[in-house]
Amino acid sequence: MPYSRRTRAPATARAERAEREGNAEVSLERDLVSPDADGDDLQIEAALRPKRLAEFIGQGRVREQLSLVLESALRRNRPPDHVLMSGSPGLGKTTLAMIIAAELSAPLRITSGPALERAGDLAAILSTLAEGEVLFIDEIHRMARPAEEMLYLAMEDFRVDIVVGKGPGATAIPLDIAPFTLVGATTRAGLLPAPLRDRFGFTAHMDFYEVDELEQVLHRSSRLLGVSLPPEGAHEIARRSRGTPRIANRLLRRVRDFADVRAEGVIDRDVASAALDLYEVDAEGLDRLDRAVLGVLLRKFGGGPVGLSTLAVAVGEEPETVEVVAEPFLVRQGLLARTPRGRVATAAAWHHLGMTPPPDAFGAAHFD
Numbered sequence: 001m002p003y004s005r006r007t008r009a010p011a012t013a014r015a016e017r018a019e020r021e022g023n024a025e026v027s028l029e030r031d032l033v034s035p036d037a038d039g040d041d042l043q044i045e046a047a048l049r050p051k052r053l054a055e056f057i058g059q060g061r062v063r064e065q066l067s068l069v070l071e072s073a074l075r076r077n078r079p080p081d082h083v084l085m086s087g088s089p090g091l092g093k094t095t096l097a098m099i100i101a102a103e104l105s106a107p108l109r110i111t112s113g114p115a116l117e118r119a120g121d122l123a124a125i126l127s128t129l130a131e132g133e134v135l136f137i138d139e140i141h142r143m144a145r146p147a148e149e150m151l152y153l154a155m156e157d158f159r160v161d162i163v164v165g166k167g168p169g170a171t172a173i174p175l176d177i178a179p180f181t182l183v184g185a186t187t188r189a190g191l192l193p194a195p196l197r198d199r200f201g202f203t204a205h206m207d208f209y210e211v212d213e214l215e216q217v218l219h220r221s222s223r224l225l226g227v228s229l230p231p232e233g234a235h236e237i238a239r240r241s242r243g244t245p246r247i248a249n250r251l252l253r254r255v256r257d258f259a260d261v262r263a264e265g266v267i268d269r270d271v272a273s274a275a276l277d278l279y280e281v282d283a284e285g286l287d288r289l290d291r292a293v294l295g296v297l298l299r300k301f302g303g304g305p306v307g308l309s310t311l312a313v314a315v316g317e318e319p320e321t322v323e324v325v326a327e328p329f330l331v332r333q334g335l336l337a338r339t340p341r342g343r344v345a346t347a348a349a350w351h352h353l354g355m356t357p358p359p360d361a362f363g364a365a366h367f368d
């Protein structure tokens with residue numbers, strides 16, 4: 001689900017705010033390497049999604065564990081345990097939810113945490129589920145409290161309590177619902193209350209993809225899109241894709257445009273590299289927001305430590321966007337560390353931006 005559209009200020013408001021705060025240089029659009037889906041993506045993603053577990057690339061452990069869960073449920077002729085998937089946006093959580101339903105030959109109902117504002121919203125869905133149906137709740141950590149409490153009972157006893165009336169006279173009428181499988185997805189497993197987390201029988205943590213796995217994703221997508229993609233072109237795109245299939249697919253489309261117009265459709269290493277340079281995706285896959293976060297951290301705060309909200313204000317973004325979109329990748333690349341006293345740039349960050357750290361830069365920081 002598009003994370004940014006709800007959590008980020010609209011581009012114009014963000015630009016104005018950044019300008020007010022003297023950060024006009026970082027008031028930017030970063031859709032190209034944002035892991036969130038945009039309008040373009042949504043249509044193409046439907047065409048590019050693997051439909052069965054065997055087509056799903058990477059996440060070997062999750063795939064193997066999930067195939068056992070599904071196979072044994074099919075043998076017992078019972079819906080499998082509820083499944084929780086956690087991981088950054090664009091790693092394939094929605095795709096896996098669709099695959100689960102397909103492998104079970106079960107219907108799939110899709111909703112999201114923010115859409116379940118009241119218990120009644122959830123009750124309306126739960127009470128109309130068919131037996132064995134898969135219910136996918138994206139961003140499950142953003143569900144409203146009353147809906148969450150209703151879900152506990154539904155997950156455990158396949159029952160909901162419909163409350164009639166208000167105040168002391170209110171009564172709960174129990175209503176049986178069909179056995180179903182809940183698939184929840186979250187970018188922030190730590191925000192899920194323990195009673196909800198504990199009710200999932202299987203938890204899958206989705207990791208960022210390795211470069212060779214993204215190359216496979218790109219080759220598969222290029223076949224489906226009818227784009228000719230030599231291995232060295234795929235490698236160049238893959239290593240700049242932040243470990244994320246959604247970004248790999250998006251960069252492929254932009255590189256294809258570049259190759260069609262300027263290189264007679266041939267995506268060799270130089271063409272891929274020139275196209276991605278043009279779109280300001282650097283050799284390690286950092287985009288302008290990542291570089292802005294690092295740049296502010298080094299230039300304004302001497303490498304940190306600095307608090308998340310101060311850092312976010314300084315780059316003209318919402319704290320959640322910095323925390324969920326930019327930071328996981330920067331931490332993974334060894335460019336930024338989260339310490340008890342705030343965010344700290346590593347020696348590699350200074351090196352990446354071609355700057356020299358001050359002599360005392362790493363003296364005070366306590367790395368986790």
Ligand SMILES: Nc1ncnc2c1ncn2[C@@H]1O[C@H](COP(=O)(O)OP(=O)(O)OP(=O)(O)O)[C@@H](O)[C@H]1O
Pocket residue numbers: 001002003035036037044045046048049050055056057058088089090091092093094095096138217245246249
């Ligand atoms: N393992 C994979 N193999 C091939 N393609 C993949 C894989 N994982 C994801 N993709 C591609 O990446 C796109 C994004 O995946 P998906 O929408 O499932 O991510 P997500 O984790 O649900 O993201 P969000 O949390 O933003 O909804 C899909 O269209 C699909 O084409």
